[in-house]
Amino acid sequence: MTDKTSVKQIEPFAHPAAQAAIGVEGGTTGWKGELLHIHIAPAASYEMEELSKATCVAGRGIEGDRYFLGTGTYSPRPDVREITLIEQEALDALARNDPPLQEGPVVLAPEEHRRNLTVRGVPLNHLVGRRFRVGEVILRGGRLNFPCKYLENLLDRPLFLPLYNRSGLNCGIEKGGTIQPGDVIELLD
Amino acid sequence: MSDRLIMKLRVVGAKLTTPDVLVLDLRHPKRPALPAWTAGAHVDVMVPGGVRQYSLWGDPEDRSRYRIAVKRETAGRGGSKWLHEHATEGLELHVSAPRNHFDLDGQVRPCVLVAGGIGITPIFAMARALAAVGADFTLHYCARSAAEAPLLDDVRSVCGDRLTTWFSQEGRRLDVNALLAQSAGAELYVCGPLGLTAAVETAIDAQGFPVERYHREHFAAPSGAGFVPEAFEAIIASTGRTLHVPAHRTLLEVLRDNHVVRGSSCEIGVCGSCECDYLSGDVIHRDAVLGLKARGARLMPCVSRARGVLILNL
Numbered sequence: 001m002t003d004k005t006s007v008k009q010i011e012p013f014a015h016p017a018a019q020a021a022i023g024v025e026g027g028t029t030g031w032k033g034e035l036l037h038i039h040i041a042p043a044a045s046y047e048m049e050e051l052s053k054a055t056c057v058a059g060r061g062i063e064g065d066r067y068f069l070g071t072g073t074y075s076p077r078p079d080v081r082e083i084t085l086i087e088q089e090a091l092d093a094l095a096r097n098d099p100p101l102q103e104g105p106v107v108l109a110p111e112e113h114r115r116n117l118t119v120r121g122v123p124l125n126h127l128v129g130r131r132f133r134v135g136e137v138i139l140r141g142g143r144l145n146f147p148c149k150y151l152e153n154l155l156d157r158p159l160f161l162p163l164y165n166r167s168g169l170n171c172g173i174e175k176g177g178t179i180q181p182g183d184v185i186e187l188l189d
Numbered sequence: 190m191s192d193r194l195i196m197k198l199r200v201v202g203a204k205l206t207t208p209d210v211l212v213l214d215l216r217h218p219k220r221p222a223l224p225a226w227t228a229g230a231h232v233d234v235m236v237p238g239g240v241r242q243y244s245l246w247g248d249p250e251d252r253s254r255y256r257i258a259v260k261r262e263t264a265g266r267g268g269s270k271w272l273h274e275h276a277t278e279g280l281e282l283h284v285s286a287p288r289n290h291f292d293l294d295g296q297v298r299p300c301v302l303v304a305g306g307i308g309i310t311p312i313f314a315m316a317r318a319l320a321a322v323g324a325d326f327t328l329h330y331c332a333r334s335a336a337e338a339p340l341l342d343d344v345r346s347v348c349g350d351r352l353t354t355w356f357s358q359e360g361r362r363l364d365v366n367a368l369l370a371q372s373a374g375a376e377l378y379v380c381g382p383l384g385l386t387a388a389v390e391t392a393i394d395a396q397g398f399p400v401e402r403y404h405r406e407h408f409a410a411p412s413g414a415g416f417v418p419e420a421f422e423a424i425i426a427s428t429g430r431t432l433h434v435p436a437h438r439t440l441l442e443v444l445r446d447n448h449v450v451r452g453s454s455c456e457i458g459v460c461g462s463c464e465c466d467y468l469s470g471d472v473i474h475r476d477a478v479l480g481l482k483a484r485g486a487r488l489m490p491c492v493s494r495a496r497g498v499l500i501l502n503l
Contacts, residue, residue, distance in 0.1 A: 045285070045452065046195045076448040150450075153192040 008078040009059065009067075012142030012172030013129065015080050021129030021141075033122035033185035035134055036088055037110040040065035044073040045154065048111045056083065056137045058176040062116055073150055079170070080142030086115040086168035087124055094162050102158045114151055115168045122185050124169040131174065135183030138175035145170050192452045192462075193233065193285040194224070200280040201254065209261040210307060210339040211273050214247075214254050215284060222252040228314035229291035229378075229406070232257065233454050233462075235283035236268040240454045244310035244380075244406075245287060246340060248317060255284070258339050260307040285454070290461055290478050291406040293318060294376060298402070299325040301372045303363070303389065305381020306332055309339055311406055312380050317347050327351050329368065331385065334358040365392045372398075379405040416475070421495045425449065425503050426468055440490035440499075449503060451490065458492035465490050470499030 012018055039048035043066050054062050061068030061082040067075060074081065091113065097105040110118045117134070127141035147163035202214030217223055231244045232255060247256030259276070262269045276282065291311055293300070300319055304312035309330060319326040328348050332338035334356050345352055355363040369377075369392045377398070379389050386405050393403055423432045423440060434443045441463050444451050454462035458476035466487055473496065476489035 043195075045192060046283075047197070073450055073452075076450070150192055154194050 008076070009061075009082055009172065010078050010080050010142065011059075012080045012082075012140040012170075015142040017143035018080075018129040018141065024129070027126035027130060027187075028123045029187055031121060031123060031187065034120050035117060035179060035181055035183040035185060036120055037118040037181060038062070038179065039111055039114075039116055039118075040068075041114070042066060042069070043071040044075075048114060050111060053178060053180045055178055056173050056176045058173045061173065065116060080172055081170055082172045083117065083139065084115040084145055084168055084170050085117040085119055085122070085124055086113055086145070087122060087166065088118055088120040090163070090166035090168070091118070093166070101161050106157060106159065106162050108155075108157075108159070112155060113168075114154075115145065117179075119185055125166070127169055127187075131188040132186060133188055134185050135179045136175075136177040137173060137179050138188065139171040140174050142170050142172055144168075193288055195233075195235070195283055195285050196223075197281050198223075198255070198284045200276050200278055200282060203277050206258060206339045206341075207337050209337075211259045211261070211276065212340070213257050213259060213272070213276055213282075215257070215282060216254050223255060224286040225249065225252065226255075226287035227289055227292055228318040229293060229311045230287035230289035230314070231291075231311070231460075232287050233285035233460065234268075234272070236271050239266065239268055240460075241268040241272075242455060242460050244291075244314065246310040246313045249314070255287075258307060258310050260339070288461065291378075291380070291404065293378075294404060299375045300327075301368065301375045301377050302326060302328040303365075303368070303377070303379040303381065303385070304328065304330050305385040306337075307339055308379075308381035308385070308406075309344065310380075312378060313340060313344050313347070315378060316344070316351075320347055320351075327353065329353050329355060329363055331355040331357075331363050331381065365389050366396070369393065369396050369398050375402070377403045379403070418494055419496070422498045423495070424498060424500045426500055427503060434494070439492065440494060444490060444503075453491055456491040458489050461489065463489055463491050466502035468500040468502050471496040472499065 013022060038051040038054045040051060040062050041048045056062055066072035067081040091108050094106040094108055128143060130141050132139055145168035147160045147167045152159045196217060198215040199218045200213055201216045204212050206212045226245055226249055231242045233240045234243055243257035243259060245255055246258060259269050259272045261273045293315055302312045302315055316328050328351060330338060330352060335341055355361045365388050379386055418436045420436045421434050423434055432443050432447055434440050441451060441453055451463045454460045459478060461478040464487055472488050473494045474484050474488060475492040478489060479487055
């Protein structure tokens with residue numbers, strides 16, 4: 001399962017979504033965000049574990065994570081999954097039931113949403129086809145994340161609709177290094 | 190509803206309740222509260238080379254630990270033997286969040302609970318739940334002897350005189366026909382070896398006991414001796430792709446080979462992990478999980494097959 005050949009990652013800017021977004025004007029600039037939490041899981045369905053520091057490997061993922069190891073639920077499918085991010089602001093909106101599309105507030109803790117990085121002040125929906133840095137690590141936005149029934153099943157909570165359009169961003173790692181909560185996140189181009 | 194979170198839990202207690210049944214208490218090393226569960230639920234425990242299902246028998250109100258009881262199955266696949274040899278205090282065990290295929294169905298009618306041997310685990314959880322709300326129930330517990338009846342002291346203290354024991358070494362054997370005759374109007378819950386459930390089912394047929402009021406959990410799927418698997422075609426509805434399932438392979442294996450993502454666990458048709466919706470087809474159901482109604486639209490691809498063409502809602 002840890003055989004490198006089983007890991008099928010698409011170079012983020014080769015993804016059709018990023019291809020279409022590159023060169024298109026727009027996207028907010030001048031923001032400065034913060035890394036709040038880092039989580040990884042050793043294999044599909046395993047509980048996410050919080051890290052105080054993580055090693056990102058270019059073209060591979062976060063050391064120890066299921067998509068680095070090729071043991072993730074979606075590992076057999078070629079995709080952009082080296083590292084995934086979600087906005088704390090989206091989780092806050094779910095927690096206040098905003099918009100009120102489901103029965104009530106949905107509290108999704110950082111270890112529950114199964115994205116690797118929880119960030120604040122980062123407009124993830126604007127970063128497809130863009131390069132940005134998390135501390136010393138450089139990421140490339142490949143495609144928007146999309147909520148899955150798998151997560152809904154796993155947590156036994158309605159999440160598909162609440163997460164729709166704010167489910168986060170799937171990225172590739174252009175330049176690896178070490179990241180830790182508190183790291184500054186900034187747009188590069 | 191089939192995917193379940195897997196947690197790394199810590200064994201905080203390991204004690205024999207009978208010479209061949211080991212009681213394990215499991216805690217989360219970082220979180221005070223484990224996922225909630227209801228009586229009849231089980232967890233998956235990862236053991237070398239596979240996954241085993243164990244019912245939770247403790248108090249669902251106590252979210253700080255899960256309590257399971259593991260019978261050493263000398264003729265089994267090796268999972269229980271491994272747990273008996275390795276599960277001591279401090280061991281990390283990978284355990285899924287609970288799921289329940291054997292829950293108490295309302296509580297309006299009196300309940301008759303029947304357990305055989307290690308089958309006491311889900312039945313005991315039910316008895317505790319019924320006792321907690323003051324419901325009308327009786328528990329019939331069959332075992333070879335008191336010394337070989339797992340958790341007997343705990344069961345006694347919760348059930349009191351609602352417990353009747355049937356120890357064959359004392360010459361007392363449960364007469365399922367007589368029990369059923371006295372149980373008209375009750376809900377019947379049974380967990381035990383196939384011999385016990387088979388005897389109950391024969392009595393149900395003979396007496397015309399309403400099948401919708403009979404609930405059972407198997408330890409093992411029906412063996413289906415004599416079943417000869419045949420090849421069939423499975424079509425993935427969303428893509429129109431046709432997959433050939435040869436006689437010697439399971440539908441689950443073929444789906445997996447073709448990168449159709451399915452969770453799975455026991456792969457013998459008892460856990461319900463790989464459950465799959467289908468739109469049409471002549472399905473040969475071979476699992477021990479799905480009820481008759483569910484079988485019209487769902488199947489377990491680890492053991493179930495089809496004749497001709499099966500269209501999967503995937």
